Amino acid sequence: MKVHFNYSKKLKLALYFLIIFLTIYINAGDALALLHLTFIPQWRPQAQFAGYYVAYEKGFYKKYGLDIKILTGGPDTPSNEYLKDKKADIATMWLSSAIQMRAHGIRLVNIAQIFQRSSLMLVAWRSKVKTIKDLNGKKVGVWGTIFMIPLKAFIKKFNLKVNIIPQMGSINLFLRGGVDVATAMLYNEYDKIINSGVNPNELTTFLFYKYGFNFPEDGIYVLQSTYQKYPKACCAFVKASIEGWLYAFEHPKEAVDIVMKYMFKAHVPANKVHQTWMLDIIKKSFFYHGIRGIGRLYKKDYYNLAKILKQEGLINTIPSFKDFYKDCYVEK
Amino acid sequence: MLKNRGIAFKLTLLTILSTSLIFSSIFVYSYLFSKKIIHKKIRENAKNLTTAIVNHIDMVLLPLEKVPQGLVCFLEHTSYTQNDLISLLKSIVKNNPDIYGCAIAFAPYKFDKHLLYFSPYCYKSNGKIKLKYIGSDSYRYFYWDWYQLPKELGHCVWTEPYYGKGGGVIMATYAVPFYKIINGKKEFMGVVAADISLKWLQNIVESIKIGKTGYAFLISKDGRFITYPDKRFIMNETIFTVAKEYNRPYLRKIGIEMIHGCCGFVPVYSILTGKKCWLSFAPLSSSGWALGVMFPQKELMADIMSLNAHVVMLGIIGFVLLALVIVFIARSITRPLSALTDVTKDVAKGNLDIKIPYTHLGDEVGKLAQSFDFMRRSLKDYIKDLKETTAAKERIESELNIAAEIQASMLPRTFPPFPERKEFDIYAMMHPAKEVGGDFYDFFFIDENRLCFLIGDVSGKGVPAALFMAIMKYLLKTEALRGVSPNEVLNRVNQTICPDNETCMFATIFLGILDVKKGIVYFANAGHNPPLLCSKNRGVKLIDVSKGFVVGVMDEVIFESQSLTLAPGDILFLYTDGVTEAMNTDGELFSVERLITSLEDILKDTDDVTLIVKKVQDKIKDFVKNASQSDDITMVALKFKGF
Structure with a gap:
């Protein structure tokens, strides 16, 4: 009798564990359903994009619930075209290109200005x-x-x-x-x-x-529609990327090794000396406005450039800064 | 440090040191000289080899350059149709295995007024020749190096090498601009470009092996590695990025020389092997690229290094043998010396019968041993003599001592001599200069009331004087006891001595007879120092004495008798010349004057005869200090006390 009692108790326990396990598993399945997004930098792999490759390799995107696919940019795959044609969800490009696109009716938004100083x-x-x-x-x-x-x-x-x-x-x-x-x-x-x-x-x-011509360069852009649909995911991408950049600046050797891996993959001539130099110069551009300026597009910089573009006849009207820039990076 | 070491050690050390210095100098000179020669040879060979490879590459590249140049010549001097161009391109690609593809890229609207892009391009694909027209909005060839470089520079250009389609093969484009004279004006028409695979070039350079670890590499005009044993360097690194990464500033300087078409031969450390190498470099005359050949120094210098190692080894063996020989020779010299040293120690201890070794040798050591043996024998003889002499001397000394004792016992030494007589006090002392002296004194009663006293000094010193003195004293006493006057005593003694005095010894004598009742002194003097009379009233003064002649030389001499009367308390002080002629270290004499002064001083304190004599003796001692006593010192003090 005693044995029987114990046996049925064990069965009950096993049943409880099974229920708990299944509950966790199902919830985990929900959590694992990462949002899939495609990202394209505006040029071939190099330390100019170290932050993104590092964020990807170190799993920062996944940490923020994103499943990012990085496409290889370059002359044959212009990032602005890819963004416009929705071949990519997120792209980097120069501020001047982005203002022109917006002025010409392509409704894209800047979700982070990564390079603050023109190189x-x-x-x-x-x-x-x-x-x-x-x-x-x-x-x-x-x-x-x-x-x-x-x-x-x-x-x-x-x-x-x-x-x-x-x-x-x-x-x-x-x-x-x-x-x-x-x-x-x-x-x-x-x-x-x-x-x-x-x-x-x-x-x-x-x-x-x-x-006096500090036209900020690389920024992160998405179409306005994408931003409206996934505002959190867009900002999560920015946060993960900036985390990637900060990691890269702190671990330049590791960052350069990661970038080199992608360069070899893309058959791009690569050497450490040059990539290390590149990362170092970009660090200065990244922190040009100090810690508080990380990832931020300054209104002054924006209008300074937009006015020149208008003067040169490249745009007819200056897009509103409010529409153009969505401040994602809240860690100030 | 070295001076305490043995001869063998010094000889070995100094010989080895000097020979090793000579050997090292010769070795270093020969090493440096041979190294210089070999270095020169290697340099020449390296230069020749590098030039040969460069020429070999140029032999292939230069004919390839002729192909687009020929095409340009055709384009500039004839008219043509599109088909003509295509067939020309096809035949070029077909007939030149090293040309992968060839294009004629026209400047905008130059071939056709309506065509922005016109550039037929024939290329090899899967063994076939294919044609395509490059140039579109996505490939605006006007902005590419292969077009722009010849256009802007106005001459033929080799572009920087690049990876061909598919990535596997390194290619470079040889591009030639072509022009046309239109209305007397030279107008740029376009560029003929030939894509050339560099696989064969890589094969040539990679096949170069210098020794086991030597190698060659090729860099482009920008310093980029076209070939290198480490494939990761190819197309990725330039010689300048490597210089920076490995922190070798000199490599950057070499790189700059290389890309500027210089030739050179410089020592470097190989990045690949980490070994010390010579880098020989020269430019390709065709493309301006530079060839570098690494010659591993160690391998090329291996023969001379091995030779040097053998020389050093032989040198060390030679040194060891030399050291052994020197030690042997040095030992053969020092062994007898050591043995002689040991023997010397025995001799020094007094063993003079020991046998001296090595006296049979004829060399320096033998001579030393013989001299040493001679010295031993001489020493032995000398010591033998010395023993005998010492024994004789000792005997004489002991005899002299006995003689001195006898002499001393001859003079009255018990004071006071006549304790029962209250009329006078007398005290005397004699201190001989040698063991036995020539001075003497005496006093004795002739009868109840007459005391005879005398002091004398015999010529010479030592035993003869003592003997003469003994005779003299005996004779004087004998004659005095006969009761005759003092001058008669001296006359008689003189007459007794003279006839038999062959040695001509003589004596000065002062002899007096005191009548103890009356205080009258009868005296006679034979050449002696006049005595001093000390009285309370008159002080100390010499008594008036006729000088008289010495006793013992002339028998006809007659001595004179004199007399004086002593008052009670008067002291008569007799002395020999040993007192007045006592000499200090400065050569000064004690003198009669100093004696008188001394007596005056002493008399202030005492009139005791014993004390007077002793104090005079002290004064003399104070005066002469450390000077040795040259003559006997004798003093007699007689104090008349009265009735």
Whole structure:
């Protein structure tokens, strides 16, 4: 009898455990149903996007309930097109591109401004150019219209006459002397020039942000419809990404290794020295407005750029800042 | 430190030190010289090898350059149709296995007024030649390096190498601009571009092996690695990023020289192997790319290093043998010396009968041993003589001592001598300069009331003087006891001595006879120092004495008799020349004057004869201090007390 009593008690216990387990399992299944979103950076993998790759690799997106697929950006897969065509839910792009798109009726919103300081610059051979005035009459290589906006503003400000040579993103024309001056990103082409055997003292540089043209660059964008549908998920993406960036700045070696992995995967020439430099320069851009400025688009910066775009005739009306920017990053 | 060491040690140490210094100098010189020669040879060989490889690569690249150049020549000088261009491109790609594809890219609207893009491109695909028209809004070729570089620079250009479609093969494009003279003006028409696979180039460079770990690599105009044993470097790294990553600033300098078309031969540490290498580099004349060849130093220097190792080994063995030989030689010298040293110690202890070893040897050691043996024998003889001499001396000394005792016993030494007589006090002392002296004194009663007293000094000192003095004293006493006057005593003694005095010894004598009842002194003097009379009233003064001649030399001499009367308390002080001629270290004499002064001083304190004599003796001692006594000192003090 005693044995029988014990047996039935054990059965009961097992039944209880089964019920509890099933309850947890079902709830967990709900929780595991992550929101699937696609993200595209505006260029091929490099440390310019370290924060996103790190956030992905360290599982920050999953932590925020997101299942992110990162597409490879680049000339063949322009991020603005992908966003517009809804081939991607989230994209990074330059503020100037985004304002133009919004002004031209593509209803996208900025949910975070990651780079606060412009890294765009002019690099010239010191033998030919020593001061701004020396730029007069020189051949200046420029890649595409997007880079043209601050350049034109710069030229106007200093009343320069230059011979603009459009080109693809290569430094070889400059290195071989095909142009006297090249547009460059401080975090990218400038270091590539140095890594091609040119010493810094052979170069004269003009960083646009120092001349009143601090046009913020990489920001995170979604279509307004996406934002309206998944406001929390969009902001979760921002938070996870910024966490990724902060982690990358704290662990630059690990971050560079992660980026390099993606670079090799995309068959992009990669070396640590350059990626480390890039991450370091981006850190300065990221923290340009201090801790409180992380991920924030400043109204002043926005209108400063938008006015120039209007002056240049690239947009007819300036989109309202309120519609354009949705402040997601609340950890201030 | 070294001076306390043995000869064998010093000899070995100094010889080894000096020979090792010589050997090291020769070795270092030969090492440096041979290293220099080999270094020179390696440098020459490296230069030749690098040049040969560069030429080999250029031999392939230069003919490839001719193909698009020929096409440009055709385009600039003839008219053509689209079909002409396509068939030309096809034949070029077909007939040149190293050309992967070839394009004629026209500048906008230059081929056709209505066409922005016109660029036929023939390329190999799965063994077939295919044609496509590149150029669209998504591929605006005008902005690509292969088009822009020749356009802007105005000459043929090798582009930076890149990965071909699919990523596996590294390619580079050789691009040539072409122009047309329109209305006398040279106008840019477009670019002919040939895509060339660099697989063969990689194969050539990768096949270069220098020793076991040497290798070659190729870098582009930007310093990018086109070939490298570590595949991760290829296309990813430039020589400058590597220099930065591995913190080798000199590598950056070398890289700059390389991409600027310089040749060189420099020592570097290989990033790949970590070994010390020589890097020989030279540019390709075609593309401006640079070839670097790493020559591992250790491997190339292995022969000379092994030679040097053998030389050092042989040197060490030689040193050991040399050391052994030196030790052997040194021992053969020092062993007899050590043995002689031991023998010397025995000799020093007094063992003079010991046999000296090695006296049979004819060398320096043998001579030393012989000298030493001679010394031993001389020493033995000398010591033998010394023993005998010492024994004789000891005997004489003991005899002299006995003689001194005898002499002393001859002089009256008991004071007071006549305790029952109250009329006078007398005290005398004689202190000889040597064991036995020539001075003497005496006093005795001739009869009831007459006391004879005398003091004398015999010429010379020592035993002969003592003997002469003994005779003299005996004769004087004998004659005096006959009761004759003092001058008669001296006359008789002189006459007795003179005839037999062959040695011509003589004596000075003062002899007096005191009548103790009357206080009258009868005296005679034979050349002696005049005595001093000390009286309370008249002080101390010499008594008036006729000088007289010495006793013992001339028998015809007649001595004179004199007399004086003593008052009660008067003291007669007799002395020998040992008192007045006592000399201090400065050569000063005690003198009669100093004696008189001394007596005057003493008499103020006492009139006791014993004390007077002793105090005079003390004064003399104080005067001469450490000077040795040269003559016998004798004093007699006679005090007349009265009736």
